[in-house]
Amino acid sequence: MILIKRRLSVLALALLASLPFSQAAAAADQPTVIRIGSPELGTGDKGFSGANPLSVVRARGWLEEEFRKDNIQVEWTFFRGAGPAVNEALAAKQLDVVFLGDLASVIGRSRGLPTRLIAVTGRGSNSYLATAPGLTLNRFADLKGRKVAVLKGTAYQRPFDNLLAEAGLTEKDLRLVNMDWPTAKAAVLNKDVDATFGGADLHQLQAKGVGLPFNTKGKGPAFTIHAATLATDDFIRKYPEVTTRLVKQLVRASAWASDEANRQPLLALWGEASGQGPAVFTSEFEGEDLRLRHSPLIDEAALVAYKGVAADALKLGLIKTSVDVDAWVAPQFVAEAVRQLKLDKFWPELDANGKARR
Incomplete structure (x- = not known):
């Protein structure tokens, strides 16, 4: 050979x-x-x-x-x-x-x-928080104790953690689930999670009752x-x-x-x-x-x-x-x-x- x-x-x-x-x-x-x-x-x-x-x-x-x-x-x-x-x-x-x-x-x-x-x-891309149909959040701090899907190790984790810090929270204050984006979108739609954090594609879910109460637009370099x-x-x-x-x-x-x-x-x-x-x-x-x-x-x-x-x-x-x-x-x-x-x-x-x- x-x-x-x-x-x-x-x-x-x-x-x-x-x-x-x-x-x-x-x-x-x-x-x-x-x-x-x-x-x-x-x-x-x-x-x-x-x-x-x-x-x-x-x-x-x-x-x-x-x-x-x-x-x-x-x-x-x-x-x-x-x-x-x-x-x-x-x-x-x-x-x-x-x-x-x-x-x-x-x-x-x-x-x-x-x-x-x-x-x-x-x-300067922005991020969005999508919430399950019927769920109302008035402040980002209202995520405390809730089940939230975030794909760790991606660019979205940093602005998410900075938003938590701004609200006086850390990941430990949530029931954080590491979930890929397609699965997370299905999960928030089916109310298997309370919220998910990601990109502009989350706008797709609005027609199905999912809310987009928070985003990072205009918040500066630490959030984009x-x-x-x-x-x-x-x-x-x-x-x-x-x-x-x-x-x-x-x-x-x-x-x-x-x-x-x-x-x-x-x-x-x-x-x-x-x-x-x-x-x-x-x-x-x-x-x-x-x-x-x-x-x-x-x-x-x-x-x-x-x-x-x-x-x-x-x-x-x-x-x-x-x-x-x-x-x-x-x-x-x-x-x-x-x-x-x-x-x-x-x-x-x-x-x-x-x-x-x-």
């Missing part, structure tokens, strides 16, 4: 050596497949990463189009277990590129997952969510040019999603891609500046946001070791994509206070 493997290796090397230099270099510098992972936020059999530019890229088939001429396949996997499941797949070396909310990516980094943050893929695209160190080291091309399609989608003229087509695209309809996302983005929500830049504001998540995660006991955000990010890919697409002045670069630099 060892002899056979050696012969195959020799044959493979001989074949590579027989190619013209440019072809041999291309074969060595390109993967056969790019394995992309994301939390599952769609309905039914719809694979959907959420209301972000990555969903635009997938719906439009831009990565497949970009890499078709090189015979590079693009493989999408959506995880019902969300961030924790994506991190497990990363640890098992089953993924090359992932989309994750801020807390899940920070948790993975703190546990030694060899990733780099290569593009911001969503800023950033998301990013990460790539493994191994993938970036082996395929820097492919990484730039991938990020270029993300930046292209970010520009399209940032254009106010595309607001209705964007909502319609997300509604179709998710199987949830555009109305689910209308409230989330009402009054929001699309250009600020979809800037891919790894600017100072993004760094501050992730540092805040890392600090809160440590304080709340969600991670045990601190995360050096400055050493984690790899802004060169977005910078090059922005240059190639001539979008240098399209997004304002934000300072630590979220204000545009002059």
